Amino acid sequence: xxxxxxxxxxxxxxxxxxxxxxxxxxxxxxxxxxxxxxxxxxxxxxxxxxxxxxxxxxxxxxxxxxxxxxxxxxxxxxxxxxxxxxxxxxxxxxxxxxxxxxxxxxxxxxx
Amino acid sequence: xxxxxxxxxxxxxxxxxxxxxxxxxxxxxxxxxxxxxxxxxxxxxxxxxxxxxxxxxxxxxxxxxxxxxxxxxxxxxxxxxxxxxxxxxxxxxxxxxxxxxxxxxxxxxxxxxxxx
Numbered sequence: 001x002x003x004x005x006x007x008x009x010x011x012x013x014x015x016x017x018x019x020x021x022x023x024x025x026x027x028x029x030x031x032x033x034x035x036x037x038x039x040x041x042x043x044x045x046x047x048x049x050x051x052x053x054x055x056x057x058x059x060x061x062x063x064x065x066x067x068x069x070x071x072x073x074x075x076x077x078x079x080x081x082x083x084x085x086x087x088x089x090x091x092x093x094x095x096x097x098x099x100x101x102x103x104x105x106x107x108x109x110x111x
Numbered sequence: 112x113x114x115x116x117x118x119x120x121x122x123x124x125x126x127x128x129x130x131x132x133x134x135x136x137x138x139x140x141x142x143x144x145x146x147x148x149x150x151x152x153x154x155x156x157x158x159x160x161x162x163x164x165x166x167x168x169x170x171x172x173x174x175x176x177x178x179x180x181x182x183x184x185x186x187x188x189x190x191x192x193x194x195x196x197x198x199x200x201x202x203x204x205x206x207x208x209x210x211x212x213x214x215x216x217x218x219x220x221x222x223x224x225x226x227x
Contacts, residue, residue, distance in 0.1 A: 008152075034215050043117070043204045043218035044155070051213075088154060090216075099145075099216060101154045 003027055006089055006102030015111050019076040023089035023102045026070065030091040030100070033065050035074045038086045038104070047087075048074060079109045113139050113209040117219030124195055125227055132190045132222045134205030140185035141207035145216065146178075149202040158203075161188040195226040 006023045013019055021035075032051055036044035048063035050056045056063045062075040072091075076083055089102040114137040124130050134144055142163045147155040159180055160168040167180035177199075179191040188207075192199055204221040208214045 032213070032215070036218070041202075041221070041223065043115075043206075043220040046215050046217060049215040098157065103154045 001026065002103075004089065004091065004100050004102040006105055008103055008105060010106040010108055012108045012110060013079055015079060015081060015109055017079050017109070019079050019083070019107060019109075021074040021076075021087050021089075021105050021107070023072050023091075024070055025072075025091060025100075027093075027100070028067070028070065029093045031094040032092050033063070033072050034090040034099075035061075035063055036088040036090060037083075038088060040085075044088055081109050081111050083107060084109050113207070113217040115205065115207050115217050115219040117205055117222055119222060120220060121223040121225075123225045123227060126196055127194055129191055129193045130195055130224060132192075132203055132205075132224075134188045134190070134207070134219055136186045136207045136209070139207075139209040141188075141209070142185060144182060144188040144205055144207045146180065146188075146190050147204045147206065147218075149204060149221070155204060192224065195224070197226045200224055200226045
């Protein structure tokens with residue numbers, strides 16, 4: 001079993017839909033949680049960064065962390081075709097540098 | 112925000128030659144940079160941690176003599192793929208952290224290496 005599990009998709013939604021992306025993890029020591037967006041042939045771009053449990057909102061994006069369930073989510077409201085990309089969750093322990101990535105979910109938003 | 116610049120964005124080389132990839136933190140200093148490798152439709156795999164002024168730390172299974180890392184300044188780390196083989200063809204991405212260890216990683220745009 002991988003340390004971080006993420007459905008690879010692809011997830012296809014119509015423009016304007018609310019998108020829900022999720023990751024589960026097994027290591028309870030993870031404290032910092034990130035979501036990255038990666039366009040084809042580009043490096044990952046940081047979208048959201050949260051510490052411990054709770055919600056964080058930034059524009060159309062909302063990140064949720066539920067440490068009791070070892071489950072994190074990224075919601076995208078009013079999805080746009082430009083949101084079409086691969087979304088990677090990543091997490092790390094409090095004192096460590098090493099990021100553990102999910103495998104990524106490919107999202108397609110159709111106009 | 113923090114910007115990490117990577118150069119070149121793509122390179123084609125012949126088997127047996129060496130290729131150098133540069134990673135720069137443009138508006139911040141980074142004592143630590145990280146080098147990742149990504150195969151098509153797969154996630155990022157950490158290759159090594161580059162420490163300014165000291166030797167890099169390599170992940171298990173990564174040949175340090177093949178993937179030479181030099182972190183000569185607080186804004187520049189280089190990865191040299193020596194004696195490249197076609198199986199080294201991949202997408203190489205560097206990253207750096209601005210600020211403390213609590214800060215998130217920012218990534219460069221990657222270098223696509225093709226070895227013929």
